[in-house]
Amino acid sequence: MKVLKLSAQGLPQSWISLEQAVIHYASDEVRWEVGAQVAVFRGGHNAITGQQSQIVINSIIGTKGVPRINPFMQRPGLTNAKLFARDRNVCAYCGGHFHEEELTREHIIPFAQNGIDTWMNVVTACRPCNHRKSSRTPEQAGMPLLYTPYVPSLWEDFILRNRRILADQMEFLMAHLPQSSRLHG
Ligand SMILES: [Zn+2]
Numbered sequence: 001m002k003v004l005k006l007s008a009q010g011l012p013q014s015w016i017s018l019e020q021a022v023i024h025y026a027s028d029e030v031r032w033e034v035g036a037q038v039a040v041f042r043g044g045h046n047a048i049t050g051q052q053s054q055i056v057i058n059s060i061i062g063t064k065g066v067p068r069i070n071p072f073m074q075r076p077g078l079t080n081a082k083l084f085a086r087d088r089n090v091c092a093y094c095g096g097h098f099h100e101e102e103l104t105r106e107h108i109i110p111f112a113q114n115g116i117d118t119w120m121n122v123v124t125a126c127r128p129c130n131h132r133k134s135s136r137t138p139e140q141a142g143m144p145l146l147y148t149p150y151v152p153s154l155w156e157d158f159i160l161r162n163r164r165i166l167a168d169q170m171e172f173l174m175a176h177l178p179q180s181s182r183l184h185g
Pocket of ligand 1: 091092093094095096125126127128129130
């Protein structure tokens with residue numbers, strides 16, 4: 001399980017471990033928190049009061065400090081896992097739904113025709129379709145795309161890169177997605 005770390009302004013920064021979250025709390029860097037309480041860490045006992053210190057971790061925290069990520073500069077990195085998640089494991093050519101092991105990163109304009117490896121030139125395809133299309137464009141192969149590629153937004157990227165998102169984190173991130181995002185479907 002990961003904690004969603006945001007800048008003080010509410011922009012997503014990273015998924016962090018509970019241990020990393022504790023450090024932010026202990027350093028007094030947590031400006032605000034939303035979502036559910038997900039863990040409690042107990043520390044030492046106060047010598048005078050005898051009370052045990054504790055840190056309660058929330059699933060979403062806003063932290064002070066200089067944000068590492070500028071949403072206007074950022075282009076999410078392209079990985080197969082995120083690509084398949086963007087396309088919901090559906091082959092762009094036959095429309096079949098597949099397990100990750102049966103899927104490939106398919107270049108719409110193939111490398112052989114100077115296609116490039118970017119979000120806008122890749123779709124998810126099953127192995128047989130990828131093989132059949134080969135080094136041709138969809139037009140040349142007579143295999144029209146069933147959906148179009150797009151570059152995920154910063155918010156969507158945070159959904160795509162974490163397989164175990166808690167319900168409140170998902171709700172928070174989804175609220176920022178454009179209607180055009182396939183993740184709404
Ligand atoms: Zn297919």
